[in-house]
Amino acid sequence: MATAEKPKAGLEDTVATSSAICYLDGDRGILAYCGYDIHDLAQKATFEEVCYLLWHRRLPTRAELGDLQSQLAAARPLPEAILRLMKTLPAGNGMDLLRTLTSALGHYDPDAGDQSPQANYRKAVRLTAQIGSLVATVGRMSAGGGPIAPDPVLGHAANFLYMLTGERPGGLATRAFDVALILHADHELNASTFAARVAAATLTDIHSTIVGAIGTLKGPLHGGANADVMKLLLEVGADAGPDKAEEVVRAKLARKEKIPGFGHRVYHTEDPRATHLRQMSKDLGQRAGQPGWFAMSQRIEALVHSEKKLYANVDFYSASTYYVLGIAVDLFTPIFAVSRISGWTAHVLEQYANNRLIRPRAEYVGPEYPQRYRPLEDR
Numbered sequence: 607m608a609t610a611e612k613p614k615a616g617l618e619d620t621v622a623t624s625s626a627i628c629y630l631d632g633d634r635g636i637l638a639y640c641g642y643d644i645h646d647l648a649q650k651a652t653f654e655e656v657c658y659l660l661w662h663r664r665l666p667t668r669a670e671l672g673d674l675q676s677q678l679a680a681a682r683p684l685p686e687a688i689l690r691l692m693k694t695l696p697a698g699n700g701m702d703l704l705r706t707l708t709s710a711l712g713h714y715d716p717d718a719g720d721q722s723p724q725a726n727y728r729k730a731v732r733l734t735a736q737i738g739s740l741v742a743t744v745g746r747m748s749a750g751g752g753p754i755a756p757d758p759v760l761g762h763a764a765n766f767l768y769m770l771t772g773e774r775p776g777g778l779a780t781r782a783f784d785v786a787l788i789l790h791a792d793h794e795l796n797a798s799t800f801a802a803r804v805a806a807a808t809l810t811d812i813h814s815t816i817v818g819a820i821g822t823l824k825g826p827l828h829g830g831a832n833a834d835v836m837k838l839l840l841e842v843g844a845d846a847g848p849d850k851a852e853e854v855v856r857a858k859l860a861r862k863e864k865i866p867g868f869g870h871r872v873y874h875t876e877d878p879r880a881t882h883l884r885q886m887s888k889d890l891g892q893r894a895g896q897p898g899w900f901a902m903s904q905r906i907e908a909l910v911h912s913e914k915k916l917y918a919n920v921d922f923y924s925a926s927t928y929y930v931l932g933i934a935v936d937l938f939t940p941i942f943a944v945s946r947i948s949g950w951t952a953h954v955l956e957q958y959a960n961n962r963l964i965r966p967r968a969e970y971v972g973p974e975y976p977q978r979y980r981p982l983e984d985r
Contacts, residue, residue: 712813730951792949834866867922
């Protein structure tokens with residue numbers, strides 16, 4: 607009854623499909639989007655360029671980038687009905703709100719009901735613009751503020767920070783958040799992306815695929831690690847210093863507690879995204895007069911690598927980076943979606959373009975066949 611090859615738990619290292627979007631080499635610490643190394647993109651590109659790259663498999667010309675920026679700017683304002691719904695929903699987990707509001711967006715999309723490739727591309731662009739607006743507005747309203755209309759002059763990263771805080775961000779903050787969006791844009795067949803592709807394979811609508819991805823990201827084994835990192839740092843205390851941080855983490859390790867932000871299912875060396883976030887955490891902390899978060903993080907990183915031989919992943923330094931930008935901890939996981947929507951939609955469009963229903967098999971390990979049915983009175 608068993609299959610020819612015993613399946614690996616969690617489908618680890620199982621090749622489930624082919625894709626032209628993302629390349630990973632965990633042994634060499636390589637992450638590339640459509641052949642472009644993540645280090646090059648983080649140093650030179652904008653998030654809008656990366657969106658175009660993921661959707662088209664090539665970087666845009668100046669005219670194409672300008673056209674995409676215009677499309678994103680036009681799509682960024684949220685429908686009034688969505689803002690009204692946002693005000694009626696009970697306060698709670700940001701991912702719950704994002705899931706519900708993203709589903710509601712599907713009712714107001716001008717291409718609702720049109721499954722053509724052209725319409726689905728337009729929906730991908732709108733979703734990328736609107737998810738940013740949703741998360742920024744949810745964060746602002748949760749903090750007691752009113753919605754702020756996006757500024758068509760600002761780019762995606764700057765608009766998010768502006769709509770969240772009400773203040774136009776400086777160049778360093780804008781660039782730091784832009785790089786964070788680039789680093790989180792795609793990561794091959796992670797759990798939420800795979801969930802989106804499974805949904806897309808049924809030929810359901812694109813909003814439903816993204817709702818599935820958001821629901822998957824909400825799970826603590828996929829999203830939320832950077833929030834847990836920041837909670838750890840806050841537990842140590844803003845003014846406690848690296849020595850206190852080491853003391854707290856040593857005690858946790860002695861109790862066999864997991865330290866968030868370390869290790870990865872794919873990477874067996876440093877997560878290439880952590881390289882850039884580490885520097886951003888340092889630069890932003892110094893500029894904001896809050897160098898302590900980086901100093902504590904650096905000491906914790908050294909300790910965990912020494913004791914557990916684990917490397918910091920993308921979540922570890924993104925925690926202090928977001929916090930110094932003035933972003934509430936509860937928004938850390940929704941912000942993941944602000945970036946990953948670009949990758950999710952790229953994978954959904956790729957699935958639609960060369961579709962086959964995803965229907966794997968399971969190795970049966972239940973009672974031996976055949977079982978004899980016994981009448982109820984004989985059981």
